[in-house]
Amino acid sequence: MTLPGLARSVRDGDVPAVIHVVTTEAYAGWLAAQPEALGQWLSASDFKPAHRAFSLLPDVDGGLSVVVTLDDPEDHWALGDLPYRLPARDYRLEGFEGTALARLATGWGLGAYRFQRYKASKRAPARLLIESDTVFDEAVRTISACSLVRDLVNTPAEDMGPAQLAAAACALAHEFDATCEVIVGDALLSQGYPAIHAVGRASVHPPRLIDLRWGEMHNPEVVLVGKGVCFDTGGLDLKNASGMRHMKKDMGGAAHVLGLARLIMSEHLPIRLRVLVPAVENAISGDAFRPGDVLKTRKGLTVEIDNTDAEGRLVLCDALAEASDGAPSLIIDFATLTGAARVALGTELPAFFTHNHAVANALVEAGTWAQDPLWRLPLVEEYRGQLDSGIADLLNCSTSPFGGAITAALFLDAFVPKTLDWVHIDLMAWNLRARPGRPRGGEAMGLRAVFAYLKTRYGGDRD
Template sequence: MSHLLNADTTGTPLTILEKANYDNWLAKQDDFSQNWLTKTGFSSQGLALLPKQNGDLAQAVFVVDDASHYFACGDLITQLPEGQYLLQADEAHHQAICFAWLIGAYQFDRYINKKAEKALPVLAVGKQALVDSASKYASATSLVRDLVNTPAADMMPEDLAHAAQDLVDEFGGEVKHIIGDDLLTQNYPTIHAVGRASVHAPRLIDLTWGDKKHPKVTLVGKGVCFDSGGLDVKPAAGMRNMKKDMGGSAHVLGLAQLIMAHKLPICLRVLIPAVENAVSGNALRPGDVVVTRKGISVEIDNTDAEGRLVMCDALAEAENDNPELLIDFATLTGAMRVALGTELPGFFSTSDDVANGITLAGSKITDPVWRMPLYKPYRDLLKSTVADMTNCATVPFGGAVTAALYLQDFINEGTDWVHFDVMAFNIRKQSGRPLGGEAFGIRAVFDYLNQRFG
């Protein structure tokens, strides 16, 4: 993808400007260009191609409402004819345009025999730093999309392990695995309980990278590679896209790639509890009680509330290192989608400063996030008569909040913790954002981390 953007200073002029500035720009053009745009009915929105007298392309003009929006130019690369174009735009918009240009080229065509043969255009931007930065952000976003889009048959716990290993092979670090019954001997009972029914052995993937002298930041990602619902089996419609239930793990791997590619001075740890929530004779049952890694006993009210079960053991392990910042991503609840829709990721945090910092960072780069409340009184909804707590609330209301409160029981007092509940999937096509897997919040979090630790 990076070959589609370069630091050259030649090419057909490509002017990108905002609609509010179009009339001023048009007034400065020669008579031929003004007449061409007027007579062809260009509506000062979208793409216009201006010819030379001999019919060759003289320049391209792309007009958008907001050129600072990181997806505003997301479809441009597929609309322009083949060739190299030289960017002409307000410098304040260059970063957004370059990211959109690259991410607009994204396609998940792994299983398509007849791939698109059209050659894509190249954008010259004159600065290598721009090329490098946009390439890193687009590559991390593409990694998340690829992992989520891959069908479960090719994205089981062992395949997630390969994805983690690929990062280490490229950037250094180390990956360790605890697999199958070793999860029991090493005290990860809830990860084992959720994943034991599958022929694909459950595992805990543990990636470490960076100098141990640097501040420790730990990421935890839900890696439920397919969620049937377990014995509380989902209906067909609810199961159709459950290949995306490992979206949290995809997000932390994409975020890890951003951190590693930028050589951020932190000591990074990534924990991914990777399982398939399947059905078989030894599947976890409603009413079972599991004693978690932290020693908290949990009554299983519903086997389809499995994400928080695998996450709680990984979060308990993460706390053993006393990280300066602990962040998790999970496709955890439908309730969050009801509250905020599919395109705005909600998050919870124990730190106002961290929450405000991430929100502000996201607002600057079109990666919006929305803080939700850790409303303590709802914790009573997780009470059990036979164990310390249940794995889901007794009522259907506030499901995203009660899920977050469940996880918070495994977070030490005083830890700066952030929990993202993300969709990880686009259900409609938008500029630069095709149907399917999507990264939400990782650019916001990285930019916050870069400002804090970089």
């Protein structure tokens, strides 16, 4: 597999330009060891060593090399802005190998990403030559997984509704010899997924439950559940225009579990994988579910609707009940669930919840190692009373304006047995600003961290 921005070999007749990576602290010593003419060039071009600064360097034969100065050469994103800042040709790094090279190559490759379904990029990215097959393959697997997330989230609902999301999951299953079953429309009622059906029934695009399975039966089962609300109007509790503008990204949880599944399957992680995606559009029509309605759920609990814009937890509760049925080793759900988590942590740091302290500590450590941080928020038992209903087992959301991410997680917690390891991840799935390696738009957040954790728990060392 090849991706823009990375190459196994140079084009015929080309000589790759060398990238010299120098820390800002070591720059003076590096400069002193260079030919006098090169020092004069850097001085004449007013080059100042700073984090992610670079300068093109000529040689006597008219060739090109580059010096890049970094505060931290182990920064995953250290070279992430170079694919579109450097001239569009081939480059190679000196002095890096193994995990360090794979990290830099991954950051470079993700920086080369552009969503081009509707508008072509104005130029091709610079390409980084990776001669090690092992490093190249590792980087490509990660870039492919994250790019899948970005592509799915960036695609508007017109072209990424429940049917297209199911098609993407089935295509992924076909690629890796997995199975993919899809329950559609009223069949959700006959097969016991009433909450998914209720949320999606108002749309002309029928709701569905996507069920992908892969791996050997003797391996421990891991179930990934992803919120697949392909567009969220808010339902009868209608969002305003600004709140609705980016709601194509409300299937970001589904995108994450499919991207993570791609990485798991491409790495042949020794687990039995199941991916459940409730795919719906929260639309408005005469058949829309209403505030005050009481919905049945797969687990048998009844839910009174306080707000139709708290629909993600309703589709997730049926999927989590199904995920729990086989007592898997681990359940992880990803969801663009609450604005409250964004208020607490900002848009770039996903929140996660779990009862298992060992799992929580390991996830935080994995996120630090992968430079893909996650932050644990508490499941505060005292807040559970905010979900009490006078006529049903639960309200679908708290009537309090405070602690919304926690009460949403507590709602989901009611559908997972306490005997199971369960992690709930509440994330943005969207970059509001461009940073090196991370353009504006759809983004994989926490995916690399979770994979690093899974690899340690089920597959041995991360390196």
